[in-house]
Amino acid sequence: FYFYSAPENFNEEMLRGKRVIVTGASSGIGEQMAYHLARMETHLLLTARTEAKLQKVVERCLELGAASARYVSGSMEDTTFPEVLVKEAENTWGGLDMLILNHIGQSYFTYFNGDVGHVRKLLETNFLSYVAMTVSALPMLKESEGSIVVVSSIAGKAGSPFIAPYAATKFALDGFFSSLRHEFIIDKVNVSITLCILGYINTESAVRSVSHAIHGTPAPKEECALEIIKSGALRRRELHYPAGAVASTLLLRDIAPEFLDSLIRKNYKLENIKRT
């Protein structure tokens, strides 16, 4: 309770002039993080697949006051791309202060249909590329005593129906990065790891995928993006956003897991879930 209710002492100046990579920055929460970071006068390197969208986000970032902003487009399905991206940061800035890992590949929202190939592909995009980005960026982050921010989901802490492949990738992130955090502390590596546990957020893609099938109102992406940045800057272990919804899910998961499961299932409009 103490950790998650500690007084806020975030100051936007903490980020002024910092060199930040944001993945999945062409839309949704990643795009909103880019705009907040631009207002805080950071140097930005943005990435996603769609060049036309990234161009627009970069333009807006420069208007909002970014110290500099550029993009590299590419797919995280391509196993060589994480290193290319980090090299770009190294060549441009000669260092890196914050790595925000936020992208996700497209997934189905329905009963698991046995498509192992899809699970494998999603693990590459949503999990292994996060590991590869971390490995490539670590020398620069050690040098700057910087931060790694990993955007995950409540679906990576408690099982939910209709998103089995996606949930697997998010549980994997927790396993990997929570273990790595221990090793950093044991080895006195002063690089923070912040795992962001998010509930339902009103990004276009999430609302399009699930609004017909889920009860409840999504939380705003702009506030969510700011909370992620604050948690990273404050070097927090985990962010829970929206706080109440995530905290109650985690508490019930530990003290009454079957009751939580029944509540989760009640959250879905089952008649609106189509089988593939």
Ligand SMILES: NC(=O)C1=CN([C@@H]2O[C@H](COP(=O)(O)OP(=O)(O)OC[C@H]3O[C@@H](n4cnc5c(N)ncnc54)[C@H](OP(=O)(O)O)[C@@H]3O)[C@@H](O)[C@H]2O)C=CC1
């Ligand atoms: N919205 C929500 O309700 C929740 C979101 N989250 C997490 O928040 C993060 C952001 O989600 P959200 O903003 O909703 O997602 P969006 O779908 O809006 O954004 C996803 C981003 O990833 C990029 N992307 C997609 N495929 C690839 C790929 N193969 N290689 C590289 N980049 C890719 C997209 O751009 P492009 O298509 O141009 O490549 C886009 O910039 C994710 O980690 C998600 O798991 C967690 C819980 C809830």
Ligand SMILES: C[C@H](CCC(=O)O)[C@H]1CC[C@H]2[C@@H]3C(=O)C[C@@H]4C[C@H](O)CC[C@]4(C)[C@H]3CC[C@]12C
């Ligand atoms: C409805 C869920 C929370 C309620 C519960 O108690 O289970 C949402 C919590 C996390 C959401 C998913 C998520 O992590 C992001 C995905 C992004 C994709 O673009 C599609 C939508 C998500 C599967 C999204 C769906 C709602 C949640 C499961």
